[in-house]
Amino acid sequence: MRLARIVNDVKPLAWNAPGMFKLESLSTKEHQYGADPSAEQLEGPSGTEMPRSGLSSQRDEARAISSHPSQPAQAGSSLQPEMGSLQSQFQVFDDISAPSGSRLNQSATSGAARSPIVDSISPNATTGRTPASESTYNKASVGQSQRERYMSSESVSQRSEKEEFQDIFSELTTGSEHELAFLSRHFTEIIAPWLDLSDSTKFFSVYVPIRAINSPSLKYAIAALAAKQLGRVKGNKLSAGGGMFTSSATTEMYPNAAETDWFLKAANYYYMAASDMNNSSSFGYSAHSSAVLESPIEIVSRWLKVSVLQGGTRDPSNGGKFLRKTEEILATAVLLIFYKLLDADGDQWPTHLTGIRGVFETLMSVDQLNLTAFTHGIRACFWNLARQDYLGSYFTRCPTHFDPTNLPMWRAAGISIDENEKFQISLYGSSNLSQEDQAANGICWLVSKVINFLAESKQSQIAQWTGSPSNRPAGNQESPGSADQSASTWLDLCFDFQTWFERVPETFRPCVRIDHPRDFSHPSENIRLPFPEVFFSLSTCAATMQHYHFGRIALLINQPEDVVSAPSTAFDRLQGYREVTKEVEYRTREACGIALGRPQGDVRVHMVPVLLALGQCLETPDEHQIILNLLRGVEAELGWATEYIVTKLEASWNR
Template structure:
């Protein structure tokens, strides 16, 4: 038990980008408490924590100098002798076994209820725990690769979310909103869904056109495409600040899914669809509350001593805002590079130059937030935006800076970036690493 407590304290929450858009921090603050009495969650969390420790070789980073010595719970003995990946796999296997038991029990409750009142507190709790566990399984797989394993868990999570939602609706269970766990899992799923869809060049699991589903999870999108019930209320933050931040962030995730689905269309891209998405993104950005503005910006000084640089270091007071703004610039780049051909007399070369210039501006904004060194959760979440930004860069000093950022993310968080870096260097034509890159 003592070892398990140490593993649970291994700051797995640092990689909990799962909570990045959740003001209640359900995964990092509430789930560990549930895990004290739930074997499924306890083993799932331990699996992720152990794998994370394996990737960072047992190191637990501390921010800045620490005057007080670490507590005994924070100190892991004989780190070098521990096979963290073996322990991770062991906990993972146990968690999978418990999940099968939960799934069998839940399947019986959902498929053969004796009455509409059959969905009891216990069954709802079990379904919530299973949703959380499958979400953690996806995180476990994604620590190794952004390719296959985590995508299977995403598909399973979508099936589970749908089954629970449909059954509740069919039994006449009137819920103004789902449970906190359900909403946390839904938005974590949406966060990962647009990434998976983009990587695999396919449509998202979640349907952006199912407005009732999005509204049931807190979104305010209207039938006519309007994003909020009251724009003035959003921009002036008359409502509670943290709730507004979450709503604005969730709205952008919804738009990101719409953009990715636009790219996945097989038919010729239509101007109407592109213009609608472009206008919605402009509307979102133009009505941001003050909390989404950076609290500080300074010019970045590259280690190579380059006299001039177009990069700045950007700092945000809230990690949700930093991640949201990066996602916004990511979506804008995707739209720009997939803009339908002009049907006017504008030359293709001129159109390319205009798109290239705009995309570069968005790319520098993404890198600027990364240079501000936000929390680990934001740094792990920014890998896909950084990759897209890298494709827009032309100056070697900016490319070197991007490589340094991505390699530092891997060293600090254990999240693999080598494949992404190699892909960018190949795209740039860098057969060998340029001098000056550590």
Template sequence: MPGVPSNKACERCKKRHLKCDEARPQCQRCINAAVDCPGYVQTCKFIDQGAAVRRRYAPYHGEQVNRHHNPANTLGNALTSKQTLPRNPLGTNPDAAGRAMPGPSRVQSATTVPAPGSTLGIHQLVSNSPAGDSLQSSSPGASMQARSIIPTPDGFSQDIDPAGIVRPDPFIGPPWNDVRSSSTPKQPFNDLAYGSAAMTPRRRQESSHTEHTSPQSPSQADENESIQDMYSDLISDSGYEESFLVRYYVEALAPWLDLSDPRKFFATHVPLRAKDDVALRYSITALAAKHLGRMKGVKITENTGLFTTPAMMETYSDVSDAEWLHKATTYCYLAGQRLNTALSESYTAVSSSAVLKSPFETINDWLRRQYKKAPSDSETQTVLGKRLENSLAVSTILNLYKSMDEPAENWHSHLSGVKPLFETIVRLFDDMTPAPTSFPPGVIAAFWNVVRQDYLTSYLNRMQTHLDPNNFKLWRYAGIPLDDEGNIGSIRNTFSLPEDLSFHSLARLSCKVVNFMAESKKSFLQQLIRSPSVEGSGASSPYPTTSTWLDLSFEYQAWVERLPESFRPCVRLDKPRNLAAMPGATPVPFPEVYYSLPSYAFAMQMCHFGRLALSLNRPADALTAPSTAFDRVQGYRELTKEVDYRCKEIIGIALARPQTCARVYMAPLLFAVGQFQEALEEQQIVVDLLRGIEADLGWETDSKIKALQTLWNHQ
């Protein structure tokens, strides 16, 4: 098997987890610290990269050597490896009774030495796992680490290193850390869709045997080999790297997905479920690695101690942004591959073309197959609901992964397949017995993330939203108690709405306004080209009509009147002034408005944006239009005041710098209100806010800045 250097760093840098320059005879870090460099240990690390490498190096594999081995030689090799074991890192020495005794004695191998005439092969002493394990050998004079074999409850063996750490199974994927891999509980249910995550060791051996013996086409073999190569790039120190990335996701990125979720599903439940769901784990690490690459390796976590030492999982060795982006791409591909494999309900390999398919379309295909089965018992519904939650969480995280560095106009294509997917979910839940009153929490959390991106990108493209706001049954399942006319029913014993219901009802109202604007643009284009649908005989005025505009205006007014008290800003500066500037300096032309929760800040921005869009897109009507020139001028003045007020409120909320989960979604709104700024100072403030979002959060805003500058130059 191929041997590669395991670690070229000196012993001091390796223990301190520092990047070593590998200078000889002493590294620069030790010289700067005025200490003697302990030197370098030249060890080779042999990595089993799967069936492709085993086929390539078949003449040298243990199975062929085993046919000609001598039991006496096996015994001699076992005794030799036992005599050259390193010192016990835990400082214990098991006595004859099996008790741990303190002392610096050598570790005794747990491997039973075979008696003369035994048929135990040398390859069984080295590795007994289905996929093979790593063997570390050292140069002459250095100690060799031998593997130990421990029995498992199902009668098979699993190898451990002298430190007592169980090796991860490459078929399942790297664990969070080495300790978790030895104590992971069994799956709550054993379903084919979870693939390798639910396989017992015997089934993994059978699957591995099938993979070795079944014929494969050259393209499929090359594809499997490329996946193994990608996995081998990540397997080095994978437990530590994944622990770092998962913690970074929970602290910095999960709040972006939990903006309006009081349960905090993506921050609380998703990391726990990712322990047993490989696709979910890879999607988390892909998102975290990509964000670190966008941030040039700078963390944006709020848990920053000024006088305390960070935890080991909070730090990571110096990694360039290009390497983080490469890791993110690999993790993302593996996440898509695992998701397709899990939902294919088979053990066959998934082609790369299927991995490139939209995750929402993949889930929809799987749900259609489940719909034909018509699940009725409660246990099947529970399993189906959990699998659906996990799959939607993977799709939502990967969707955020793709949206991070692309213009918001491109988000519309990322959401293709969302409408038929949720329509299938609604039909599936309708047929359940008993019929549930709402989606599971994970489905609801994914749904509102899709809605948020849907109306933002649809506004920029002047297109209809993917999700229909008039599909009352869908929004009822999502948590909004709508009646048959689409109005929110009365809440018991209170006039105001709960905070989460207020936020979600505003999101649905925003979808209706965006569709109204899309229809206004369509109607305007039809009038320009004199479409027959407009000039048809007896045709009424095209949608949208004044009555539709009035209905939306009344809905906004009713939403504001039913807001809870907590939606009011807790701090407001109408004329903020820089205290470090000169006494006669001009104050900032915008206020600073700060809300206690980021969801409130974003909700109020969306409220001002929706009412601004309605004011600018009021349809002409012969009955309500101004009759005289003075009335028209007066109407223009009132519209100008309305636009100025709404723009100042939206920019003022952004100037107060709410939490990151609200700032990442502000770019389309700042782009919308930035078009109305005429003074150079006001334009510069909008540009600084957009640049700050990209610099602080890694969110793409450069395209919006260039579009605004082009627009301002032509004014």
């Protein structure tokens, strides 16, 4: 009864808004975030209808009640009184609601049934793991213990009623002006720097939020990724500004953020982003709701092919519009891919990136565009996908989707590669990239070559073990030519890495370094940590140097047998193993030191596969524990899934 009374009290807030089911054009309204995305039929920017979010009609009604402005005459009034009234009505549920990580699953068995499509895009739908909010690393909190004590004295029916209300409350504000503003700001301050790691002009931090004003799919993709990340960190928002004595802005605050079902909101926004993206690629034809199950890259690929076939690039005056639209739809795809990668196992990463090669090859093949260099937005999307490409391929030891030998595409992405296939850092490049960005992207290309070298070596070994005729000459003898080529490729890669290191600017030197830092967790004892602490002024340089050591380690431990040199004795081989071990230990310490320097989030989310490689090179329990703490810290503070890496490392250490 109390639940029904409160919901009835909330209804008058928005029912008297005329035309509430129409999604108004964002370009013609000052307050763009007031539209209702959960309406019976959402009208897209070109007049096409968007499918419903797939939730039950009861929740759609509740969300529609609250998400639209109450009166046209009050459109310019402050949002704070409205949010304050909502918060006061919901205040009784602040300390007694269920943990946010469990509501998504509990609502599936409650009275409001959920669509299979929403279930399919819900976090952990395929992985089967518990989210970061329920990990053992971050369970203890005062608020949780208070809720448990309070809830223990309540009946099951009372708790069920409040959990049901929390789901309804989570729906009430979905798509509201304040919520979208809050999520957009959270994305800009916390998540967008992850995507601008090697882009000093900050396409995702600066341009994408502005483009989202007039692009519903981009706006909802931002909200989906931000909401899912908030769900994985239990609603705890890291401070970007760091203000200690000033009050927070309204767009930095969200009522009951720790109790909000962010996972449910993320699934809703993902569906709306994918639906609008699919409608845009259908060119006026109504898209079926099952299209949301398509990969974002598949939607981009279809849109590109249809645009080229329909002659959208033939008119020179439309070239700029086409490239701008390409930037927006590619950026939307990148955000939705990161939405998937946020809690995906490493083995699943390459699956989410399937098709990225064809998209950029299609762009390069459009004669009317004559693309010798990607635009700013296309280039930023390319490097984000390329970085996740080689990191994901490292998990599976499979070739990368992007071909490192396709030099025109990598040159179009902004790096300088000469006719001898050697990377160079130019002082004034045609791509307008800074030297730091060029060096960072150059390492991305070099590590991609290393990963493909490892994949070829693995395939060669498997073929040799299985006796595949395609890898053996006549007479069933091993081919010395293939071994020579492998050794030559390995030597060339080692030379390329060394040349890169000698040519990087001085900004790639750390500004702070302590070789033997003291362990302050034991203040009474003079205990030193086994790794140094290294800090760089620029996040780009910190991540790049960490991935540089990662590539060198991968080469060292996969050195092929050198059949070109003279036969060696057993002592020579033993001495060679010792030298390799010593260099691997050095580079492992350096890469761990960068991680222990506590860099920014954009460095930490990209070092998860690197920590897997480092952990496999370490031996002592103390070193193992440091790696585990680093991994669990990434998941607890940033929301990026690391439990898969922890499980894999613990299994390898216990063998």
